[in-house]
Amino acid sequence: MSASNGNRIQLSLPSRLELLGVVDKIADGITEYLEFEDVDRDAVAISVIEACTNAIQHGNGQESGQPIRVTFELDSDQLTILVHDEGKGFHPTPEDAMSPPDLLAVRGRGIFIMRSMMDQVEFDFSNGTTVSLTKRRSKSAEAGTAS
């Protein structure tokens, strides 16, 4: 079930790597608000940064005039983040998706990191590229909120 507009936070920012710190702060604030556990808060922030790095570098080719759009959908049991770029995109291979790169490779870890840290990662290449990252609330976090 997708979040209603009342549970959606959206931002648009120029394709500049130095602005990733802004996204990081917002992601961290949202997971704090949702009372995610610390390890999950780090996992979400790391994964959002990776998705935005890909969108800026590979999607929009670091064309600062081309924005990336980041949407946070807050549900009672999970957080979904959509990262959209308007570029030609890239097509991850099965190897990108599932296996770590050569340990000493300088590049090629972004998708593997996202898949390792999030519960679900999906790509949509129908209009630019949209990466969907989902993290479910841990049972202990849910119990803490309920009490």
Next chain:
Amino acid sequence: MKMVEEERGSVVVIRMNGKLLGGPDSEAFQKQMKDYVSQGRHNILIDLSKVSWVNSTGLGMLIAAYHTVKSAGGKFKLTGVNQRIEQIFMVTKLQTIFDTYEEEAAALASF
């Protein structure tokens, strides 16, 4: 990202400050590593205690530096790794190649 260099005996300590994002920083950092190696300064300690986070491109910077120093017969070590960076090292298994120390004094003593 800002970098400050400090000589501690035979070790060059590089204190990084900010976020390791790659991009333009990568080229400057790699050039600096090559300069150290060409000057015979082969013992490198990277202090990450003021680095809040690293993305995969920033990891690439560290790996490229590791290659440069190790291929010249040098030693490349890290200190000041926070929980978030440690998590990314664990996922990528880079903790198996990076020699990391909690305390700078222990890192310096290990060269």
